[in-house]
Amino acid sequence: MITFKDNVFRLSTKKTSYCFRITPFGHLEHVYYGEKIDQDQDILPFIHKRTAQLGSCVMYDESDETYSLDTLPLEWSGIGKGDYRLSPVEIKRPGGNYTTDFVYRSHRLLPGTITFPGLPSGYGDEEGCTSLEITLEDLTEKVKVLLCYTVFHEVDVIARKTVIVNAGETKLSLQKIMSLQLDLPNDDFKLLTFNGGWIKEAHKQISPLGYGTIVNSSTTGDSSNIHNPGFLIGSAYTTEETGRAYGFNLVYSGNHYGAIERSNHDLVRIQLGINPHCFEWVLDPGERFCTPEAVMTFSGTGYNDLSNNFHRFINHHIVRGNWKNRERPVLLNNWEANFFKFNQEKLLRLARKGKEVGIELFVLDDGWFGARDSDKAGLGDYTVNKKKLPEGLKSYAKKIHELDLLCGLWFEPEMVNYDSDLYRAHPEYALTTPGKKPSLGRNQLVLDLCNPQVRDYIVENVSRILDECEIDYVKWDYNRHISDALSTTLNNQGEFFHRYILGLYEVLERIFIPRPHILFESCSSGGNRFDLGMLCYSPQIWSSDDTDPIERLKIQEGLSYLYPPSTMGAHVSAAPHQQTLRDTPLSTRFNVAAFGSLGYELDLQQLSPVERKEVKAQISFYKRYRRTLQYGTFRRGEHYKDNKVIWHSLAVDQKEAISGFFQTLAGASEGFDRLRIPGLIPESKYRVKTKAQRLFIKRFGGLVKHIMPVTLNPDGVILRTANRHYGLDDCVEEYTLTGALLKDNGILLNNQFVGSYINEHVRILGDFGSSLYVTREVNDEEELRSPE
Numbered sequence: 001m002i003t004f005k006d007n008v009f010r011l012s013t014k015k016t017s018y019c020f021r022i023t024p025f026g027h028l029e030h031v032y033y034g035e036k037i038d039q040d041q042d043i044l045p046f047i048h049k050r051t052a053q054l055g056s057c058v059m060y061d062e063s064d065e066t067y068s069l070d071t072l073p074l075e076w077s078g079i080g081k082g083d084y085r086l087s088p089v090e091i092k093r094p095g096g097n098y099t100t101d102f103v104y105r106s107h108r109l110l111p112g113t114i115t116f117p118g119l120p121s122g123y124g125d126e127e128g129c130t131s132l133e134i135t136l137e138d139l140t141e142k143v144k145v146l147l148c149y150t151v152f153h154e155v156d157v158i159a160r161k162t163v164i165v166n167a168g169e170t171k172l173s174l175q176k177i178m179s180l181q182l183d184l185p186n187d188d189f190k191l192l193t194f195n196g197g198w199i200k201e202a203h204k205q206i207s208p209l210g211y212g213t214i215v216n217s218s219t220t221g222d223s224s225n226i227h228n229p230g231f232l233i234g235s236a237y238t239t240e241e242t243g244r245a246y247g248f249n250l251v252y253s254g255n256h257y258g259a260i261e262r263s264n265h266d267l268v269r270i271q272l273g274i275n276p277h278c279f280e281w282v283l284d285p286g287e288r289f290c291t292p293e294a295v296m297t298f299s300g301t302g303y304n305d306l307s308n309n310f311h312r313f314i315n316h317h318i319v320r321g322n323w324k325n326r327e328r329p330v331l332l333n334n335w336e337a338n339f340f341k342f343n344q345e346k347l348l349r350l351a352r353k354g355k356e357v358g359i360e361l362f363v364l365d366d367g368w369f370g371a372r373d374s375d376k377a378g379l380g381d382y383t384v385n386k387k388k389l390p391e392g393l394k395s396y397a398k399k400i401h402e403l404d405l406l407c408g409l410w411f412e413p414e415m416v417n418y419d420s421d422l423y424r425a426h427p428e429y430a431l432t433t434p435g436k437k438p439s440l441g442r443n444q445l446v447l448d449l450c451n452p453q454v455r456d457y458i459v460e461n462v463s464r465i466l467d468e469c470e471i472d473y474v475k476w477d478y479n480r481h482i483s484d485a486l487s488t489t490l491n492n493q494g495e496f497f498h499r500y501i502l503g504l505y506e507v508l509e510r511i512f513i514p515r516p517h518i519l520f521e522s523c524s525s526g527g528n529r530f531d532l533g534m535l536c537y538s539p540q541i542w543s544s545d546d547t548d549p550i551e552r553l554k555i556q557e558g559l560s561y562l563y564p565p566s567t568m569g570a571h572v573s574a575a576p577h578q579q580t581l582r583d584t585p586l587s588t589r590f591n592v593a594a595f596g597s598l599g600y601e602l603d604l605q606q607l608s609p610v611e612r613k614e615v616k617a618q619i620s621f622y623k624r625y626r627r628t629l630q631y632g633t634f635r636r637g638e639h640y641k642d643n644k645v646i647w648h649s650l651a652v653d654q655k656e657a658i659s660g661f662f663q664t665l666a667g668a669s670e671g672f673d674r675l676r677i678p679g680l681i682p683e684s685k686y687r688v689k690t691k692a693q694r695l696f697i698k699r700f701g702g703l704v705k706h707i708m709p710v711t712l713n714p715d716g717v718i719l720r721t722a723n724r725h726y727g728l729d730d731c732v733e734e735y736t737l738t739g740a741l742l743k744d745n746g747i748l749l750n751n752q753f754v755g756s757y758i759n760e761h762v763r764i765l766g767d768f769g770s771s772l773y774v775t776r777e778v779n780d781e782e783e784l785r786s787p788e
Contacts, residue, residue, distance in 0.1 A: 001130060001151065001153065002109055002130050002131075002132045002149070002151060003039065004107065004109075007021050007022040008020070008021045008022075008031070008043060009021070009107075009132065009134075010039060011132070011149060011151050011158060012036060012039075012151070012153075013036070013151055013152065013153050013154075013155075013156040013157070013158065014036075014153055014154055014155075014156055015035070015036050015156050016033070016034065016035065016036055016156050016158075016297075016298045017032060017033070017034065017035070017036045017037045018032070018033045018158055019031040019032040019033075019037075019043055019046070020075050021043070022104045023067075023072070024064075025060060025061060025064075025067065025103065026103030026104045027069065027072065027074060027076075027102075027103060027104070028074060028075035028076055028104060028134070028136070028147075029047075029048075029072055029073060029074060029075070030073040030074060030075050030182065030183050030184070031043050031046050031047055031073075032046040033182070033184065033246070033298055034244065034298055034300065035298075035300045048071070048072065048073050048185065048267070050066040050067065050071070050072075051066065052066065053065050053066050053068075054068065054071055054265065057070050057071060057082065058070065058081075058082035059082070060081060060082055068082055069081055069082045069083035070082050070083050070084050070085065070263075071263075071265055071267070072183075073183035073184065073185070073267055074181065074183050075147065075181065075182070075183075076088060076089075076102055076136060076145060076147060076181055077102075077181065078099070078100035078101050078102050078138070079098050079099055079100050080098060080099030080100065080101070081099070081101045085261055085263055085267075085269050086213065086259050086261050086269060086271055087176070088162075088176075088177070088178035088180075088181040088271055088273070089145070089162075089164065089174075089176060089177050089178065090174075090175040090176035090177075090276070091141075091143060091164070091172050091173065091174055091175070092172070092173040092175055093141065093170065093172060093173075094170055094171060097141075099141075100138050100141060100143065101138055101140075102136035102137065102138050102143075102145050103136060103137065103138075104134065104135075104136060105135045105136065105137045105144075106134075106135045107132060107133060107134040107135065108132075108133050109130065109131070109132055110130070110131040110132070110133060111126035111129075111130065111131070112124065112125060112126045112129050112130075112131065113129050113131060113150050113159075114131045114133065114148045114150060114161070116161070116163075116290035117290075118502050118505060118506065119251075119252075119290060119292055119293070119502075119505070120251055120505060120532075120533055120536030120537070121159070121161070121251050121292075121293040121536070122150065122152060122157075122159050122251065122293060122295065122313065122317040122318055123317055123318075123320065124150075124152055124316075124317050128152065128153055128154055129150055129151060129152055129153065129317075130150070130151050130153070131148065131149060131150045131151070132148070132149040132150075132151075133146055133147070133148050133149075134146070134147040134148075134149075137167075141168065142166075142167045142168030142169075143164065143165070143166065143167060143168065143172065144163075144164070144165040144167050145162060145163070145164060145165075146162065146163035146165065147160070147162060148160065148161045148162065148163065152313060152317055154312070154316075155297075155309055155312040155313040155316060155317065156297055156298070156299075156309045157295050157296070157297045157309055157310070157313040157317075158295070158296055158297070159251075159293050159294065159295045159296075160179060160180040160293070160294050160295075160296070161179050161180075161290070161291050161292065161293045161294065162177060162178065162179055162180075162273075162290075162291045163288050163289065163290050163291070164177055164283065164288060164289045165287075165288045166283040166284065166285055166286060166287050166288070167285075167286075168285060169285050170285065171282055171283065171284055171285070172282070172283045173280055173281075173282055173283075174280070174281040174282070174283055174289055175276060175279065175280055175494075176276035176279070177273060177274065177281075177289060177291055178257075178271045178272060178273035178274075178291070179250065179272055179273040179274075179291040179292055179293065179294035180248070180270070180271065180272045180273065180294035180296065181269065181270070181271050182269070182270045182296065183267050183268065183269050183270075184246070184267070184268045184270070185266065185267060185268070186209070186262060186266040186267065186268050187235045187244060188235055188236040188237075189209040189233045189234065189235060189236075189262075189268060190206055190207065190208055190209060190233070190234055190235075190236060190238075191206070191207045191208075191209050191214055191231065191232070191233055191260055192204060192205070192206055192231060192232040192233070192234065192303075192561065193205050193207070193216050193227060193228075193231045194227070194228040194230065194231070194558045194559070194561065194562070195226065195227050195228075196225055196226065196555075196558075197225055197226055198225055198525050198526060198528070198545065199526065199544060199545050199546035199551070199579050200544075200546065200551065200554075200555070201225045201228075201526060201527035201528075201530070201543065201544045201546075201555050201558070201559075202225075202228055202527060202530070202543075202544075202554075202555050202558030202559045203554050203555070203558055204554075204557070204558045204561070209233065209260060209262050209268065210262065211262050211263075211264060212261070212262065213259055213260065213261040213262075214259070214260045214261075215257070215258070215259050216229075216231050216258040216259075216260075217255070217256060217257045217258060217275050217277070218254075218255050218256050218275060219255055219275060219277045219278075220255070220481035220482060220528075221254060221255060221446075221481055221482025221485065221497055221500065222253060222254060222255075222478070222481065222482070222524060222528055222529045223250075223252065223253050223254065223256055223528075223529050223530070223531035223533070223534075224481070224528060224529075225524075225525070225526065225527050225528040225530075228530060228531070228558075228559075228562065229249060229250040229252065229256040229258065229272075229531055229532075230247070230248065230249035230250070230310075230531075230561070230562035230563075231247075231248055231249075231258055231260075232245055232246065232247045232248070232303065232306065232561060233245065233246050233260065233268070233270070234246070234303065238302060238303065239302055239303070239638060240302050240303050240304045240635070240636050240637070240638055241301065241302040241304060241638070241678055242301060242302045243300075243301075243302055244298075244299070244300050245298070245299050245302065245303055245306045246270075246296065246297070246298050246306075247296065247297045247298075247299075247306050247307075247309070247310060247561075247562070248270060248272050248294065248295070248296050249272075249294070249295050249296075249310065249531075249532055249562055250272055250273070250292055250293075250294050250295075250531070250532065250533075251292050251293040251294070251295065251318070251531075251532040251533050251536065252274070252292035252293075252501070252531065252532070252533045253501055253504065253505075253529055253531050253533035253534050254274070254275075254497055254498060254500065254501035254533075255274065255275035255277060255279075255497050256272070256273070256274065256275055256531075257271070257272070257273055257274065257275040257276060257277075258270075258271065258272045259271045259272075272294045273291055273292070273294065274291065274292065274498060275497075277497075278485070278493075278494060278496070278497060279494055279497065279498065280492060280494025280495070281492075281494065281495055281498070282492055282494075292533070295310075295313065295532070297309040297310060297313070303561065303636070304634075304635045304636060304678075304679075306561075307560060307561050307562070307634065307636075308633055308634065308635075310561075310562055310563070310564075311563070311564035311633075311634065312564075314532070314535060314563060314564055314567065315564055315566060315631065318532055318535050318536055319535055319536075319539045319566075319567070320536065321512075321513075321516040321539070322516040322517050323516075323519055323520075323539040324539070325631065326539075327626050327627060327630060327631075328519070328539075328540060328566065328597040328598075328626075328630060329360035329361040329406055329473075329519070330358065330359055330360050330361065330598050330599065330600075330619055330622060330623070331359065331360070331361040331362070331363050331408065331473070331598075331599040331600070332350070332351070332354040332359040332361070332362050332363065332599065332600045332601075332604070333363040333365055333408075333475075333571065333599055333600070333601045334347060334350055334362075334363065334364055334365055335365035335366065335410075335601060336547075336573055336574065336578065336601045336602055336603075337350055337601070337602060337603035337604075338350075338365075338367075338603075339366075339367070340366065340367040340372065340373050340374060342367065342388060343387075343388050343389075344388065344389050344390065344391065344396055344399075347362075347364060347396070348399060348400075348403075349605065350362075350603065350604065350605065351400055351403055351405060352403060353604040353605055353612075354405070354600070354604060355403050355404065355405060356612075356616070357604065357612060357615045357616040357619055358616055358619035358620060358623070359405065359600065359619070360405065360406060361405060361406040361407075361408050361472065361473055361519075362400050362403075362405045362406070362407065362408065363408035363409070363410065363473060363475060363599075364396075364407075364408065364409055364410065365410040365475070366410050366412075366477075367385070367388065368384060368385055368388065368389060368393065368409070368410075369381055369382055369383060369384060369385055370382075370383055370385065370420060370421070371385070371419065371420075372385060375417075375442055375443050375444070376417060376419060376443045377417050377419035377420065378417060378419070378420055379412055379415045379416050379417040379420055379444050380415070380416035380417065380420040380421070380422030380423060380429075380447070381420050381421050381422055382461040382462075382464075382465060383421070393409075393465065393468075393469050394468050394469050396469075397409075397469040397470060397471065401470070406472035406473060406519075407469070407470070407471055407472050407473070408471070408472060408473030408474070408475065408519075409465070409466075409469070409471050409473070409474060409475070410474075410475045410477060411462060411474060411475070411476055411477065412476075412477040412478065412479060413447075413458045413461075413462055413476065413507070414446060414447050414449065414458075414478050414504070415444045415445065415446060415447060415478070415479065415480070416429065416430050416444060416445050416446075416447050417443060417444050417445075418445070422457075423445075428488065429447055429448055429451065429453070429454050429457070430445040430446065430447060430448065431445060431446045431447070431448050431482065431483075431484045431485065431486060431487070432445070432484050432486070433484045433486050434486075436484070438483070438484045439483040439484060441479070441480030441481060441483065442479045442480050442525075444479065444480060445484075446480065446482050446483075446484075448487050448488070448489070448500075449499075449500050449503030449504055449507065450487035450489050450490055450496065450499040450500055450503055451487060451488075451489045451503075452489075454503075455503055455506060455507050455510075458507055458511075459507055459510045459511055462474075462511055463510075463511055463515075466511070466515060466518065467515075471518065472517070472518060472519065473518065473519040473520075473521065474512075474518055474519075474520050474521070475521050475523050475542070476520065476521070476522055476523060476538070477523045477524065477525075478522075478523070478524040478525070478528065478529060479524070479525045480525070481528075482497075482500070485497060485500075487499065487500075501533070505533070505537075508520075508537040509537075512537055519539065519540075520537060520538040520539065521538055521539075521540045521541065521542060521569055522534040522535075522537070522538035522540075522541045522542070523541065523542035523569075524542075525545060526542055526543065526544035526545035526546065527541065527542070527543050527544050527555070527559070529541070530543065530559065530563065535563075535567060539566070539567065540566065540567050540568065540569050540597045541563075541567055541568070541569060542569040543555055543556060543559060543568045543569055543570060543596065545579065546577075546579045546580070547571050547572070547573035547577060547578075547579070547589075547601060548573075548577035548579055548580045548582050548584065549584055549588050549589045549591070549592035549593070549662075549768070549770075550580075550582060550584060550588075550664055550768055551579070551580060552570065552592050552593070553592060553645050553662055553664070556568055556570065556592065556595060556596060557636060557645065557647070560634055560636065560647075564630075564631070564634065565595050565596050565597075565629060565630055565631075565632075565634055565649065566596075566597060566630040566631055567597075568595075568596035568597060569596065569597050569599060570592065570593040570594075570595065570596030570597060570598060570599065571593055571598075571599040571600060571601040572586075572589040572590050572593050572598075572599070572600045572601070572602065572615075572618075573589065573600075573601045573602050574602040574603070574606070575589065582768070584768040585696075585699070585768060585769060585770075586611060586614055586615075586694075586696075587614075587693040587694070587730070587769075587770060587771075588662065588768050588769060588770040590615075590618040590622075591660050591662070591770045591771070591772050592660070592662065592770070594618075594621075594622055594629055594658070594660070594772065595629060595634070595647055595649060595660060596629075596630075597630065598619075598622050598626075600615070608723070608724035608725070609724060609725055610694065610696070610723075610724060610725055610726060610727045611696075613694075614693070614694045614727065617692075617694075621691060621772075625656075625658050625774070627651070628649050628650070628651045628656055628657070628658055629649050629658055631652070632649035632650050632651050632652065632656075632657070632658075633649070633650040633651075633652065633679060634647070634648070634649050634650075635647070635648040635649075635650065635678055635679055636648075637676065637678075638676075640674065641673075643663055643664045643665050643666070643667065644661070644662065644663060644664075644673070645660075645662040645664070646659065646660065646661055646662070646675070646676075647659065647660040647662075648660075648677055648678070648679065650679045650680065654679065654680055654681050654684075654739075654777075655684075655776065655777040656774075656775065656776050656777070657677055657679075657680065657686075657774075657775040658772060658773070658774060658775075659675060659677055659772065659773040659775065660770060660771075660772055660773075661673070661675060661749075661770060661771050661772075661773065662770040663765045663766075663767075663768070663769050663770060664767075664768065665767050665768075666752075666765060666766045666767050666769070668754075668755065669754045669755060670752045670754060670765075672748055672749070672751070673748075673749045673752065673763075674746045674747065674748055674749070675688075675746050675747045675749055675773065676742065676743060676744075676745075676746030676747075677739075677742040677743065677746070677773075677775055678742075678743045679743070680739030680742055680743065680775070680777075681739045681777070682738065682739045682740035682743070683738060683739065683740065684738065684739050684777050685736060685737070685738055685777070685778055685779070686736070686737065686738070686739060686742060686775050686776065686777055686778065687734065687735070687736045687775070687776055687778045688733075688734065688735045688736075688737075688742070688747060688773055688774070688775045689732065689733070689734045689735075689773065689774050689775075690730075690731065690732045690733050690734070690771055690772070690773055690774075691771065691772040691773065691774055692729060692730070692732055693730050693771070693772075694727030694728065694729065694730070695727060695728040695729070695730050695764055696723055696727055696728075697722055697723040697726065697727070697728070698720075698723045699764070699766070729760070730763070730764055730771070731750055731760065731761055731762060731763045731764065733747075733749065733750055735747050736778070742775070749763065750762065750763050751763065752764075752765050753765070753766065
C-alpha cells in the first residue's frame, strides 16, 4: 500500500514501512525504513533533527540557516548545491556545467508494477503490487528525474528505479545514473558483501562501516564472480536470528556499482545502479534513459528472515514461465565424465546408468559442434560434429528421449574461436580494438551483441537446434570477461557495456519466451553472472565450477543470503575433486548438493556397485523431499564452532524440515555437538531422525585390523573387493520434542568418533563428514514415516 498525506509518502509491505516527505524547499527527505508502523503514527520521532547550524555546511537558502543538503537524509540528490556526499547522477551539458538541483513537481499512484522496455524487472498483479512515480525537476537546466517505487506487499520488498528525461533543447551527456539512493542513520552498521573469483564465488566478507566510502562493483562487463551486486548492512549485534538488517540487489547482469558511504554526521548513504566506469549516454532533446531495477528489503529479526524476503521475491516475482515454483529435475551432466572425448555410444551408456539410479535429465555438455575437440576451436559454429554423433544431434536426442529422460544441451553463444567457420566468414562479429591485438580469454573472443546481425545469428541457430531436436534443457555458458570493449555499430562507445547487456536480454527474450517449456540454466564459468537479471530468464544458475562440497559450503551459503536454493545448480562429482584435489565422502557431496537443484557430474560407470546403490538411495531421498529442499524456508545455523556449518530447509507449512550438519576439519577428541532447528511451530511436537547413509570400509584405513579376526592389508585384494560391494550403516539417531525446544535448546547429538571407541551409536564424521536430519510434525498417536 502507498499513501500520500500532509506531504508524507508512506510505503507499506506486510511487515515493513518506508516513509519520506517533501521538505519546504521541495527536496525528498527520507524519514523511516524499518518495522511496520501505523498509518497514523507521527513521524516526528524519526525525523533527522535540524536545530543547529553545523560547521562547514553550505546553506541551501538564506531563509533557513539550518537547512543544508549535506546533513539531510535524502531520497535523491544532485551536484553543486551543498551536498558533498556521493551524487546519484552526473549530467554534463554542452557548456561543461554539472550543477543540478532536483525538487518535487508531481506524483502519481499506479496499480501493479512499472516496466521499462528491454530491461527485466520484478512482476506482479494489481492485488499484490502498487507503484509510485514521483517527478523531480531541475527547472533551470530543464532536466526531469522520475523516481519509481514498487511495493511487493507479501514478500516485504520495495523496488526502485529511475528515469532521466531531457526536457530541454540541447544534448545532455549522462555520465552517472543510479537506480537507488537511500540515506539511513547509522546503527553501528557492518557491511556484508559476497566476493571471490572463479571456483571461489560469493564468499561472505564482513566489513565494519567506518567513515568514508566502500564500493562494491564490477567492471568486467558482467555482474561478475568478483563482487556479486547484492549486499547487506546490519547492526553490530545482528545475527542470523536476531537484529536489524537491510538488503539490496540489482536486476541487472552487467557492470554494477554499489556504494556505502558514512558521513561525518553518521548518515549512511547507499547507492546502487549501473557502474559509471566507461559509461556515457547522450540524450537528445525529448529522450529519456531508464535504469535497471534495484530492490531492497528489511528485517528486524536477523539475516535469515532478510534472506527469505529475497527468496520469496525471487520465486514469486522474478522467476517466470513454466518452471516458476516447479520442482527441478535431477540431472546428470557428462562434462567431468567425458570432457571433449566422447561418442554417441559413450553418452548413451552413461545415460542408461543414470536412468538406473533415478536421473531424470541427461545433459550433453561442451564438444558436440564444429571442430570442438578442445577449447581452441568451434565456438560460433552450430554444425554437429559427425565424428562424435554420426547420426546427428536429432537422432541422439531421440535416443535420450526413448530412455524416458529429458534431453539437455550446452551452448556458448556469446563467444567465438579464431578457428571457426563463423570467425573466418565474419571476423567483424568479434569484439576487437582497432590497432591493437585482441586479448583472449579461454582461447576465445566475445561476440558483439550490440550488433543486430550477431543477435540474429545467435537467435536463428540456437532456436533451430532447440526445435529440431526437441531440447528440454539448455545450459547457456559465458566463459570469460569482456575485453576490447568496442562495437563498430556504435558511434558513442560510452554506451557499449549497457548496450551489450540490452542485446543479451533481447536474445534471451527471442529464444526462450516462445519456448517456456525449456528449463534454462545460466552459467558463466560457474557463478560469474549470478544475478537477478539472469534469473528473469533462467530459473536456475550454475553456482560454481567448483564441486568440492567443502568449498560449496562457502559458495552456496554466501549465495543463500541473496538467492533461494531453487536457483542454485549443485552437483555431486567424483573425489578427489578436480578443483582442489580434496577427497570427500560421497555422503557429504550429496548432503551439500541437496540444498539446491541437484545434479551429478561424474562417470557413474566408474563407481563401485555399493556406491551406485548409495547414489540411487540419495536420489530417491531427494525426490521425496525435493519440494522442501528447493522451495522451503532456508535458514543458516549460527556457527557455534569454527569447524561446523548447519543449514535448514523448512517446508512452508512448518510441518517438515531437512537439516544439514557439516564438519570441515575434525578436531582430536571432539566435544559434544548440538543441533538447533529454528523456525518450527513452537507448540507442535516433532520427531527428528538421521537420514541413513553408508560408510565405506576404505574410510577406516588401518583401524580394520582392530575389528577383524585376522590381519588384513587395508589396501589388499580382500578389503578392496569388500569395499566395492559392502558398506556400513552410519549412526542413526531419533528424538521427539517440541518446536520451541528444538529452537531454544536443540538436541545434544551422539558422540563423534574420538579415536578410542566405535559402535553403531558413534557418529563417524572425521574430516569433511556430515549428516542430514529429517524433522516431521507428529501427533502422539502418529508414527514418523521413515526418511529412507
